[in-house]
Amino acid sequence: MSAPFDVAVIGAGVMGCSTALHLARAGMKTVLLDRGAICREASGVNAGTLTMQMTRAALVPYALRAHEMWMRMAEWCDGGHVQAVDCPGLSVAFTEHEIAMLEERAHFRRQAGAPIEIVSTARAREIEPGLSDKALLAGHCPIDGFTSAYLTGRAFRPALLNAGVELREDTAVRGIQPGFSIDTEAGELRATRVVLAGGVWLQDMAAWLGITLPIKVLINQLVVTERLPPVMRTVLGVASGLLSLKQYANGTVLIGGGWQGIGDRERGGLAVKPDSFLGNVRLAAHTIPALRDARVVRSWLGLEAETADALPAIGPIPGVPDAWIIGSVHSGYTSGPYMGKLLAQAICGQAPELPLFPIDRLLAKDQAA
Amino acid sequence: MIDIAVLGAGPAGMAAATQAAQRGASVVLFDESPAPGGQVYRAAPAGYAMPRDADRAEGDALRAALAASNAVVRTGHRVWGVGGGPLVPLGEAAAPFRLDALAPDGSNTITEARALVLATGTHERIIPFPGWTLPGVLGLAAATILLKANGVLPGRRVVVAGAGPLLYAVAAKLAKAGATVAAVVDLAATSEWIAALPALMARPDLLARGAAWRASLTLKGVPVLAAHRIVAAEGVGVLQRVRVAPLAGGDYRVFDCDALTIGHGLVPATEATRAFRAAHRYVAESGGWVPVLDEDRRTSIPLLYACGDGSGVRGAAAAPASGRVAALAALRDLGLIDAASHATSRASPAADFARASRAGGAMARMMALRPALVAAIPPETIICRCEGVTRAQIEAAVEDGATAMNQVKQFTRCGMGPCQGRLCGEAAAELVAARVGGREKAGFATGRVPLRPVAMDALLGDFDYADIPVPRPAPI
Numbered sequence: 113m114s115a116p117f118d119v120a121v122i123g124a125g126v127m128g129c130s131t132a133l134h135l136a137r138a139g140m141k142t143v144l145l146d147r148g149a150i151c152r153e154a155s156g157v158n159a160g161t162l163t164m165q166m167t168r169a170a171l172v173p174y175a176l177r178a179h180e181m182w183m184r185m186a187e188w189c190d191g192g193h194v195q196a197v198d199c200p201g202l203s204v205a206f207t208e209h210e211i212a213m214l215e216e217r218a219h220f221r222r223q224a225g226a227p228i229e230i231v232s233t234a235r236a237r238e239i240e241p242g243l244s245d246k247a248l249l250a251g252h253c254p255i256d257g258f259t260s261a262y263l264t265g266r267a268f269r270p271a272l273l274n275a276g277v278e279l280r281e282d283t284a285v286r287g288i289q290p291g292f293s294i295d296t297e298a299g300e301l302r303a304t305r306v307v308l309a310g311g312v313w314l315q316d317m318a319a320w321l322g323i324t325l326p327i328k329v330l331i332n333q334l335v336v337t338e339r340l341p342p343v344m345r346t347v348l349g350v351a352s353g354l355l356s357l358k359q360y361a362n363g364t365v366l367i368g369g370g371w372q373g374i375g376d377r378e379r380g381g382l383a384v385k386p387d388s389f390l391g392n393v394r395l396a397a398h399t400i401p402a403l404r405d406a407r408v409v410r411s412w413l414g415l416e417a418e419t420a421d422a423l424p425a426i427g428p429i430p431g432v433p434d435a436w437i438i439g440s441v442h443s444g445y446t447s448g449p450y451m452g453k454l455l456a457q458a459i460c461g462q463a464p465e466l467p468l469f470p471i472d473r474l475l476a477k478d479q480a481a
Numbered sequence: 482m483i484d485i486a487v488l489g490a491g492p493a494g495m496a497a498a499t500q501a502a503q504r505g506a507s508v509v510l511f512d513e514s515p516a517p518g519g520q521v522y523r524a525a526p527a528g529y530a531m532p533r534d535a536d537r538a539e540g541d542a543l544r545a546a547l548a549a550s551n552a553v554v555r556t557g558h559r560v561w562g563v564g565g566g567p568l569v570p571l572g573e574a575a576a577p578f579r580l581d582a583l584a585p586d587g588s589n590t591i592t593e594a595r596a597l598v599l600a601t602g603t604h605e606r607i608i609p610f611p612g613w614t615l616p617g618v619l620g621l622a623a624a625t626i627l628l629k630a631n632g633v634l635p636g637r638r639v640v641v642a643g644a645g646p647l648l649y650a651v652a653a654k655l656a657k658a659g660a661t662v663a664a665v666v667d668l669a670a671t672s673e674w675i676a677a678l679p680a681l682m683a684r685p686d687l688l689a690r691g692a693a694w695r696a697s698l699t700l701k702g703v704p705v706l707a708a709h710r711i712v713a714a715e716g717v718g719v720l721q722r723v724r725v726a727p728l729a730g731g732d733y734r735v736f737d738c739d740a741l742t743i744g745h746g747l748v749p750a751t752e753a754t755r756a757f758r759a760a761h762r763y764v765a766e767s768g769g770w771v772p773v774l775d776e777d778r779r780t781s782i783p784l785l786y787a788c789g790d791g792s793g794v795r796g797a798a799a800a801p802a803s804g805r806v807a808a809l810a811a812l813r814d815l816g817l818i819d820a821a822s823h824a825t826s827r828a829s830p831a832a833d834f835a836r837a838s839r840a841g842g843a844m845a846r847m848m849a850l851r852p853a854l855v856a857a858i859p860p861e862t863i864i865c866r867c868e869g870v871t872r873a874q875i876e877a878a879v880e881d882g883a884t885a886m887n888q889v890k891q892f893t894r895c896g897m898g899p900c901q902g903r904l905c906g907e908a909a910a911e912l913v914a915a916r917v918g919g920r921e922k923a924g925f926a927t928g929r930v931p932l933r934p935v936a937m938d939a940l941l942g943d944f945d946y947a948d949i950p951v952p953r954p955a956p957i
């Protein structure tokens with residue numbers, strides 16, 4: 113058998129791609145495996161919102177740094193990019209209850225470093241002329257934006273190859289033996305270290321190493337319109353976080369916000385739920401009334417991972433030396449590239465710039481090291 | 482809830498709905514057209530007297546039987562949403578099928594059914610060539626709709642090009658309606674037509690009709706070029722001429738024209754079976770990807786059936802029989818008829834289908850995708866017209882590692898526009914297939930709702946903010 117890889121990263125979403133890239137650039141002989149194509153799960157089908165106003169407060173410092181990485185992706189990713197757009201974001205409240213929620217959430221995020229200010233409807237409509245006059249109050253964050261997430265795999269791929277990463281797509285991993293011997297559909301391979309980066313499939317991957325790590329599966333729905341004349345110019349959300357709206361340069365408007373559809377780990381994102389579909393587009397049209405005149409062209413679904421406390425799983429795997437995990441990051445596309453960089457620092461034996469999110473807290477007592 | 486919903490009121494859907502209703506099932510039949518008929522038997526609009534021909538008579542017979550049955554016919558209803566059936570959370574029992582349709586008044590209607598028969602017909606395949614997006618270039622199907630439903634000619638001087646019997650049908654009808662047919666440009670060689678003859682013998686009526694079309698063209702002195710293709714459509718802002726060359730290569734000929742009607746065959750419309758995640762396979766001589774069916778037209782999804790050209794191109798004559806077979810299977814599976822009755826009832830339509838399929842299958846083979854046509858597309862030619870994606874861009878995406886249609890779509894936006902790949906899908910998939918080792922490998926884009934673009938205004942209706950069931954927010 114050939115010399116082992118220094119590290120095998122399993123799962124080529126944004127987490128796996130960024131981790132693999134940074135590890136390879138640090139000199140490690142890296143293999144990146146995915147059972148499908150690069151970034152064809154959550155990382156290629158998500159809404160691409162790079163927002164501080166949906167990110168959990170604890171993740172704001174990470175998201176701010178990652179926002180910067182997305183905006184300058186071509187510089188660190190060998191020219192690869194995802195058409196990132198830097199624009200302000202607004203989070204609006206339509207009811208008294210939402211006003212309270214907006215203010216509370218803005219407060220915590222501001223404390224975490226997000227420059228969010230509460231603005232009147234009049235001011236919000238100067239920033240976003242398309243906004244409905246039914247909005248009562250808004251949180252305004254000048255650092256916001258969005259990408260065309262479907263380009264993520266294409267953006268990472270050349271840089272990964274240039275850095276010497278061996279990219280093996282359509283290669284499902286079936287198990288890992290200590291040491292590590294990695295059992296794939298295309299045969300065994302050996303690696304000194306492993307990184308599990310399997311999105312919602314992290315639960316299965318952790319089980320290969322004897323770890324019980326419950327991961328909840330969210331089935332997020334997205335809806336896109338045909339091309340429209342300009343109807344908005346910011347990233348728009350609502351206080352509860354259950355809307356994300358933006359218009360791309362080509363005129364299409366993407367409607368998201370984490371409304372739930374039908375699906376699961378085994379079958380993927382199967383179908384929208386009629387009520388969620390209707391609710392989501394109504395909320396969008398309530399917020400940007402001009403959307404009433406649009407036609408919906410397509411909907412789709414993707415799977416997002418969530419741990420028990422809805423905070424990330426990033427760090428060493430307790431009790432299994434040289435095994436690492438990364439994923440389950442809320443608004444994980446936003447902070448993905450930075451999270452991969454941090455984990456790579458830790459794997460290379462450096463102190464990461466910001467703390468990781470070790471998973472000991474998520475494991476039953478007898479499992480935690 | 483009703484027993485059986487039928488989607489598509491072409492010959493297959495009309496016959497399926499009629500059969501099911503005659504046997505006592507509650508049936509609703511949907512079509513977006515204003516009247517039942519489908520492609521070939523498209524009904525004339527009110528006030529327009531259509532010429533009496535064989536198509537008209539067969540269509541009228543199916544319409545009359547449908548009208549005499551208890552089936553509820555919802556024409557002018559564009560079905561944009563399909564759901565239910567297997568599309569339920571893991572471990573839950575299958576749900577009733579659900580169809581969301583926009584009614585003629587713009588409102589949304591919801592129908593739940595225990596079983597669903599799909600009879601959605603085909604899209605026309607047009608393999609791009611330089612100039613194919615010029616005004617004046619249109620599909621054979623679009624030209625027929627203009628003629629049949631509106632009594633409008635696509636142009637005064639028309640070149641008719643592509644593959645299959647439609648070519649001659651459209652050319653003959655154009656000539657009869659007063660257009661000058663500048664040329665008929667047939668991809669098929671004369672030898673292919675001769676090879677198809679034995680199968681066509683099963684349908685002397687069709688054979689006679691085809692011969693009559695050809696004779697009428699010969700009489701009018703219309704040049705018919707066999708084994709030729711359109712190399713380019715040219716003109717300043719609008720179509721003025723086409724360049725035509727032999728398939729095998731050789732000298733161009735130029736025909737002046739103000740319309741080019743062109744079609745390279747028919748592709749089964751599988752949006753709905755894809756959305757239900759039914760099993761599909763690629764069968765070039767049936768038109769492309771088709772749902773996997775048993776002999777009673779059951780898909781891999783319980784209580785979901787497919788018939789007519791949407792389940793594999795076999796032509797208009799075979800469509801009603803396949804619709805009846807599907808309807809009988811649904812009746813049987815719902816327990817509305819017993820096994821013995823099913824067995825006796827299905828024998829005759831099953832035999833009709835087998836007979837009509839011989840001729841239909843021969844025609845479908847002639848209309849199958851011709852890889853050489855795709856290979857001849859110049860690099861800078863637009864493939865996806867919604868998104869402006871060229872052949873070169875699709876191939877660059879494959880070079881960059883996209884090996885299946887879903888990823889090619891992500892890398893290029895090919896197929897992301899309003900037509901959702903209905904127009905470009907075939908050429909794009911063939912380009913990818915040529916590089917990754919076949920259409921099965923290249924796969925197809927995941928099916929999703931809406932099946933057709935749907936106006937938000939119609940969906941939204943009147944609502945208050947309080948009506949929106951906003952879910953619980955994530956923790957801060």
Ligand SMILES: Cc1cc2nc3c(=O)[nH]c(=O)nc-3n(C[C@H](O)[C@H](O)[C@H](O)COP(=O)(O)OP(=O)(O)OC[C@H]3O[C@@H](n4cnc5c(N)ncnc54)[C@H](O)[C@@H]3O)c2cc1C
Binds near residue numbers: 128157368
């Ligand atoms: C619809 C939707 C919208 C979203 N919108 C946003 C947003 O606007 N902003 C934001 O910041 N975040 C958003 N998110 C969240 C974000 O997309 C995810 O947090 C992020 O992409 C997760 O990246 P990942 O690399 O952890 O997982 P994934 O991208 O899911 O990657 C996991 C990979 O592991 C592979 N894999 C699984 N099993 C195996 C195996 N056995 N062997 C080999 N490989 C395997 C999979 O094929 C997959 O490629 C959204 C998520 C969804 C689903």
Ligand SMILES: Cc1cc2nc3c(=O)[nH]c(=O)nc-3n(C[C@H](O)[C@H](O)[C@H](O)COP(=O)(O)OP(=O)(O)OC[C@H]3O[C@@H](n4cnc5c(N)ncnc54)[C@H](O)[C@@H]3O)c2cc1C
Binds near residue numbers: 514601
């Ligand atoms: C231009 C043209 C000319 C043809 N001429 C001939 C000919 O001369 N002789 C011949 O034998 N064959 C001909 N054919 C082939 C013939 O049309 C088909 O064999 C036949 O119509 C198939 O019947 P069907 O019922 O399967 O589908 P269709 O007749 O195509 O009917 C499908 C119906 O489904 C409806 N539908 C689909 N999706 C939706 C939706 N989401 N919501 C609402 N409605 C929907 C469509 O509006 C359509 O009416 C022709 C085909 C074309 C395209």
